[in-house]
Amino acid sequence: MAAMYQEWQTTILVFAVVLISLAAGAVLRMALARLARRLHPVRHVWTHGLLSGASLPLQMLIWVLGIALAGQLLLQHGGDPPPDSLLAHGLGPVRDVLVIAVVMWFLLRAVNQIQSNLLARARDRERELDPTAADAIGKLTKASVVITAILMMMQALGFSIAGLLAFGGMGGIAVGFAAQSLVANLLGGLTIFASRPFKVGEYIIIPGTDLMGGVEHIGWRATRLIGFDCKPFYVPNAMFNTQPVINHTRMTNRRIMEDIHIRYADIDAVPGIVADGRALLREHPGIKHDFFAFNFSSCGTYSLKLSLYAFTVSTDYNDYMDVQEDVLLKIADIIRRHGARMTGPVSTVDMPQLQGQSPVPFDPAAGSGQAALSPMPPSLPPVPGA
CATH class of the missing domain: 2.30.30.60 (SH3 type barrels.)
Structure with a gap:
């Protein structure tokens, strides 16, 4: 009768410990989650991050400790277990590993939430916070947490950390060659x-x-x-x-670099065109005024070349295109006002004048670069000495 009473007492005690652990974990999780929701993530960056990260892991920690306590009660009041039983030898290490895993889980969740809160606060206060740097610090922190937790777990399971580090040093060479x-x-x-x-x-x-x-x-x-x-x-x-x-x-300005060609016949208008072009660049609101250039640069094979080199104030692509379009159109208007004309590649064709025939006329109505040729004679004059 006493043995039956002892058995039922142990069972009831174990059941009560497990039930209380489950209920306490759930209540504590809901309390922490409600408290975290009341805190503003921008004004309470660290507190909100820690509470948000701790709700689920803390519930799991209470469950792990409660189940471990129930197992300890079974060992103490359930009779002497065999010395080589899994419960007797594995309860402590398994409990330690689970506790370390839960703490690691909490730290990883807290790091993620705090990182998000810091970025949200920077956006709310219109401050610049480099997301790349924040992400790098978060990743390094999480990597440190994971590596430390793994080493602590292996030590809790009875592995020698010193021997593991020595083996890792020797194996690191082979791994380095295999995973270059x-x-x-x-x-x-x-x-x-x-x-x-x-x-x-x-x-x-x-x-x-x-x-x-x-x-x-x-x-x-x-x-x-x-x-x-x-x-x-x-x-x-x-x-x-x-x-x-x-x-x-990260560019500071966008560059305008263009070559403008005019006819050789307009050489006398070049100084006035260059002077008005520089005045345009000097007064244009979209051009950076500390450096620009507009010069007669060279005599090409078919035209005179004017070189435009300037930088826009804005780096926005649409603004850059608008400024470039406006500058080029105004330079074209300057050329036209000076009586000059822009030109492109041209070629000259020398037509030999046949004996007894008038020169070959050029008819502009025939099209660009085309000549209206007079009809060829029905027969060519004889060549002397033939």
């Missing part, structure tokens, strides 16, 4: 995060290749870009260690 591309991509990702040659949202160009696009995501192995055709493509991070990168977004 992976290691190179990881180092390339670290280089991007450290030097920040570009960040998410910027447009980059890799010279010597057809790779250009907007940066959407910077990962540990590859960087995702989106091209002009709205198709994403992935660039291995190792390429950024060996290839130059042009950051198109």
Whole structure:
């Protein structure tokens, strides 16, 4: 009778511990979630992040500890278990591993939530917070948490950390040779995060290749870009260690560089055209005034060449096109007001004059570059001495 009472007492005690643990975990999770919802993520960045990250892991931690306590009660009041039983030897290490896993889960959730809160606060206060740097710090923090947790789990399971590190040092050489591309991509990702040659949202160009696009995501192995055709493509991070990168977004001005050709017959109008063109650039609101050039640069094989070199104030592509269009049209108007004409490639054809025939006339109505030729005589005059 006493043995039956002891057995039922142990069963009831274990059941009560498990039930209380489940109920306490659920209540605590709901309380923390409600408290986190009351806190504003922008005004309470850290507190909101910790409470939001702790709700589910704390519930799981209470469950793990409750079940571990129930198992301990079974060992103490359920009789002496066999010395080699799994419950006697595995309860402690399994409990420690689960506790470490739950703490790791909490820290990872908290890091993600705090990172999101910091970015939201920067946007709310209209401050610039580099999302690439924030993402890099978050990834490094999470990697440190995971590596530390794994080492603690292995130590809890009875592995020697010193021996593991020594084995890792020897095996690292073999792994490095076997995974050179992976290691190179990881180092390339670290280089991007450290030097920040570009960040998410910027447009980059890799010279010597057809790779250009907007940066959407910077990962540990590859960087995702989106091209002009709205198709994403992935660039291995190792390429950024060996290839130059042009950051198109960080340009300070856009360049206008054009060659304008006028006729040789308008050589006397060149000084006036150049002077009025410089005055136009000097007064134009869309042109950067600290440096520009408009000069008579060379005498080409078919025309006189005027070179225009200037920078726009705005880097927006639509503004740049509007300014360039306005400047070119006004320069064309200046040329026209000086009585000159713009021209393109032309060619001269020398037509021999036949004996007894008038010169071949040119008829402009016949079309550009075409001549209306007089009809050929029915027979050519005899060649003397033939």
